[in-house]
Amino acid sequence: MSEFALSERRACRLVGQNRSTQRYLLEIPADEPVILARMQALVRKHPRYGYRRIWALLRREGFQVNRKRIYRLWKREGYKVPQVQHKRRRLGSGENGCARFRPEYPNHIWAWDFIFDRDERCRSLKWLTVIDEFTRECHTLRPERHLTSLDVIDELIRLMNQKGAPAHVRSDNGPEFIAKAIRNWLARAQVGTLYVEPGAPWENGYAEAFQSRLRDELLNVESFANLREAQALARIWKRDYNVERPHSSLGYLTPAEFAARQPDLPLGDMPLAPGQAPTSNEQRTLIAAGT
Numbered sequence: 001m002s003e004f005a006l007s008e009r010r011a012c013r014l015v016g017q018n019r020s021t022q023r024y025l026l027e028i029p030a031d032e033p034v035i036l037a038r039m040q041a042l043v044r045k046h047p048r049y050g051y052r053r054i055w056a057l058l059r060r061e062g063f064q065v066n067r068k069r070i071y072r073l074w075k076r077e078g079y080k081v082p083q084v085q086h087k088r089r090r091l092g093s094g095e096n097g098c099a100r101f102r103p104e105y106p107n108h109i110w111a112w113d114f115i116f117d118r119d120e121r122c123r124s125l126k127w128l129t130v131i132d133e134f135t136r137e138c139h140t141l142r143p144e145r146h147l148t149s150l151d152v153i154d155e156l157i158r159l160m161n162q163k164g165a166p167a168h169v170r171s172d173n174g175p176e177f178i179a180k181a182i183r184n185w186l187a188r189a190q191v192g193t194l195y196v197e198p199g200a201p202w203e204n205g206y207a208e209a210f211q212s213r214l215r216d217e218l219l220n221v222e223s224f225a226n227l228r229e230a231q232a233l234a235r236i237w238k239r240d241y242n243v244e245r246p247h248s249s250l251g252y253l254t255p256a257e258f259a260a261r262q263p264d265l266p267l268g269d270m271p272l273a274p275g276q277a278p279t280s281n282e283q284r285t286l287i288a289a290g291t
Contacts, residue, residue: 003248004241035063036073043079048216050081098170098205101194102136106262109194110139110166111207115214127234128152129214131172132157133206135259136247139163141214141238143230149181152243160189170194170204215243 001011012019042054049057051074055067103109112130117172119125130140139159144151145250154159160166169186186193196203218237224230246252253261 028259031063032073035065037072037075038063039073039077040050041080041088048213048271049082051079052248053246053252056252057244061248098133098203101131101170102167106132106135106259107166109133109168109170111170111204111210112140113171113204113207113211115211115219117143117215117219117230119226121226121231123227125224125227125230127214128155129207129211131154131161131210132166132259135255135262135278136206136210136250137255137259138210138238138241143227143234145227151183152182152272156185156189163190163245165189168192168194170196170207171195172201172204173198229263 001008004011006014008022009019011017012022022174024100038058038061039054046053046057049070052067054074055065055070058065058070063089095203098111102107109132110130111133112128115127116127117127125143125144126145128140128142128144128147128151129138131138140155142155169191171194183193201208214237218233222233224233242256245254247255247258250258
């Protein structure tokens, strides 16, 4: 128009541009600055969350936005979560792996494992994690300097009296899990053990996925001054994971919300009655007696 002194009507006809499109002026919705500000706060708080989980958090806070709009704003603002490439692994042949023996209801299978980290003075931190494979709830996130088999038994007693006894516990074949004290205690508590194949940690996939999120969102983000600070941050992160963090495999419900929607526990999975399972003091007596 400026170069050839043409009218807008003729210029649009020559280049094939619709005049309504040519005259369109972008109107920014009134709520967009508020949404962007909240998105920025959530991205800073959860740098490993993708746009889908950020969208789920915004919906939970009452924002009436669809996922496509959040994706458009996400791309416009340049947010990005670095993707980590993983090598493909075989499925595994163990009958106790999570691909073959799947959880069917709450308290059906607990998965437990250890993960290691260090504080600012390079002192070791050993974290015990216990999750419910069906609801994805984190029952235990306990950092300590050292954890013995008796410490694990004490934690299991506390959990079973609070949550009920699981039908099975799944773990790898590490020395912490096949210790005689723990195997004897689980047998007396009538809890089945599912040991995955040696060298196949992916068969304990629920625990591995949880610990991947734990390391990505807490251990690699926070610097722990001492054990007490690690324990305090563990309590905060555990509550956030169970109550506030939407889980993609649960339809973006939190584990606590998903668990609340499940029917009552099957018979036999209610909290332990007094005397049903040996206490840690009884277990110490059995160990001292060599049984």
